[in-house]
Structure formats: C-alpha cells, structure tokens
Amino acid sequence: MSKIALITGATAGIGEACAHVFAREGYSLILTGRRLDRLEKLAGQLNNKYNIEVAVSSFDVRNREQVIENLESLPTKWKKVNILVNNAGLSQGLEPIQKGGYDDWETMIDTNIKGLLYVSRVVSNWMIDNGYGHIINLGSIAGKEVYANGNVYCATKHAVDALNKGMRIDLLPHGIKVSAIHPGAVETEFSEVRFKGDKERAKKVYEGFEPLSAADVAETIWFIASRPAHVNINDMVLMPTAQATAGNIFRK
Structure with a gap:
C-alpha cells in the first residue's frame, strides 16, 4: 500500500479538498466524518479518478467511544498512517x-x-509504534486573536494552538512531526454552520473581497506535509490578501 493520510471532517470544505490533494499525490486515504453518504460518494470519486485505496469510517469525533471503536477496528494495514x-x-x-x-x-x-x-490519542500511538508520522492540526486566525462575539470559538482555537505546541514537544522523541495551519476567512460551509443554515447571512461574510478557498488551504497543507524529513513547519498563518487580521478586511 502507498502512504496513508487520515483526514477527519472529510465530508465537505477543507477536509474534502485535502482528500482530493492527497489522492492526487498518490496517498491511500482514510476519510472520516458524520455523513456516511458523502464519505462513500467521495471515496468512489477519488478511487475512480486517482485509482487509490480509500477506507471510510463514519463517526462523530465528539463521541470518544465511537472514535476509539471505529479507528481501532480498522485493519492493521490501515494503521500505518x-x-x-x-x-x-x-x-x-x-x-x-x-x-x-x-x-x-x-x-x-x-x-x-x-x-x-x-x-490524536489513537493515531499518535500508531505513529509511535510505526516510527514515523506527521500530525497537521487545523487551527484558525481565531486561535491567534480574539474578535467580538467570537469568545468561545476563539477559546477553542486558542486551545488547538496550545495543543499543537504541546504535541510537538511530547512527540519530539518519537520523530513525529506536528504542525498547525491557521487560516483566515475561507468560504466553505463554515459560516452556514455558524449561522445554523442561514445562507443569506453566511453569504454576506464573504461579500466585497476574495476569501480563501478550501483548495487554497488544502494545497498549503500539502506543502507542509511534503517538506523533507528533516524539515517541520511548526505553525503557519494563511490569510486572503484582503484580510490583515481577524477583524480587518478590505471590502470593495
């Protein structure tokens, strides 16, 4: 089997875009998410287009038992992530x-x-056993700054920033890379989910400027993943040209 990438939240947006990029680069894929129909459809598309192996595992990352059961039940060959x-x-x-x-x-x-x-708890142990691996965490500009009404979301992404740094230190003796990417405004389902299906309100978030696309972020993640073995990108902030900070966007 070729190299393996495991992507969580692969049913849409950045996760789906990452699946396409890593498939293009010849990786076998483990795709996870809550919507099994989307996972299976994406797996079929990637298999047909890139002739790669794809395993799908549908679970909610919030459910610890589901995470452990679904990941640990994967065949041994798929644990060489x-x-x-x-x-x-x-x-x-x-x-x-x-x-x-x-x-x-x-x-x-x-x-x-x-x-x-x-x-990370499950997969990092696989990587330790295998003697190799790279964990790439999706942060946000909200993990570097705080903006009005973003309180708890910003707090969670600040936690991701801290966990990324802690994981980098803890996994250092095992030769496992750890990186984070912190995007600014990316036009995906993000705002629609934030506003609970209000598509008009979500659309206004991106009016008057060109935001990042899911593909922009996925290509940058591939850049991080494709560096030589002795190179690790600890941390990267990725912004649209029109956005300087979380709250400063130049709209025409």
Whole structure:
C-alpha cells in the first residue's frame, strides 16, 4: 500500500479538498466524518479518478467511544498512517458571552478540542509504534486573536494552538512531526454552520473581497506535509490578501 493520510471532517470544505490533494499525490486515504453518504460518494470519486485505496469510517469525533471503536477496528494495514489531518471543527453562533448558547458552547468545545484529542490519542500511538508520522492540526486566525462575539470559538482555537505546541514537544522523541495551519476567512460551509443554515447571512461574510478557498488551504497543507524529513513547519498563518487580521478586511 502507498502512504496513508487520515483526514477527519472529510465530508465537505477543507477536509474534502485535502482528500482530493492527497489522492492526487498518490496517498491511500482514510476519510472520516458524520455523513456516511458523502464519505462513500467521495471515496468512489477519488478511487475512480486517482485509482487509490480509500477506507471510510463514519463517526462523530465528539463521541470518544465511537472514535476509539471505529479507528481501532480498522485493519492493521490501515494503521500505518503517515499523515493525520485533524480537520474536523466548527463554529456555532456569534453572540456576546452573556447571551451565548450553552449547547453551542458544548458543541464547539467537544468538537474542536475533545474531538481533536480523541483522534490524536489513537493515531499518535500508531505513529509511535510505526516510527514515523506527521500530525497537521487545523487551527484558525481565531486561535491567534480574539474578535467580538467570537469568545468561545476563539477559546477553542486558542486551545488547538496550545495543543499543537504541546504535541510537538511530547512527540519530539518519537520523530513525529506536528504542525498547525491557521487560516483566515475561507468560504466553505463554515459560516452556514455558524449561522445554523442561514445562507443569506453566511453569504454576506464573504461579500466585497476574495476569501480563501478550501483548495487554497488544502494545497498549503500539502506543502507542509511534503517538506523533507528533516524539515517541520511548526505553525503557519494563511490569510486572503484582503484580510490583515481577524477583524480587518478590505471590502470593495
């Protein structure tokens, strides 16, 4: 089998774009996500286009038992993972702290922090046993700054930033690379999910400028993953040209 990349949240957006990029580069893929129909459709497309092996595993990263059971039940050959892309993540709501929704907070914390930890706990041990591996964590400009009404989402992405640094130190003796990429505005389902299906409100987020695309981020992730063995990119911030900071976007 060729090199293997495991991508979480592969049913849409950056995760789906990463699947296409790593398939193009000849990787076998383990694709995870909550929507099995989308995973199976994507797997068929990638297999037909790139003639690669694809395994799909449908689970919610928030559910520790599901994560462990589904990943550990993969055949041994699939545990030789070279690249883990911890992409699964989301934002829910955009309210000041005093009006925030408890359920929204828990969804973000459970997905963005706990989900990343559950998957990393399993796969990092495979990598230690294998003697190689590279974990790439999806952060956000929200993990480098804080903006109005972004409170808990920003907190979760600050946690990803801290976990990325901690993982880099902890896995250093095992020769495992750890990297993070922190994108600014990317036009995916992100805003639609944040605004709970309000497509008009989501569309306005990207009006008047050209945001990053999922493919832009995926190609940058491939750049990180494709560096020589002795090179590790610890941390990268990726922004649209029209965006200087989380809250500073030049709109025409």
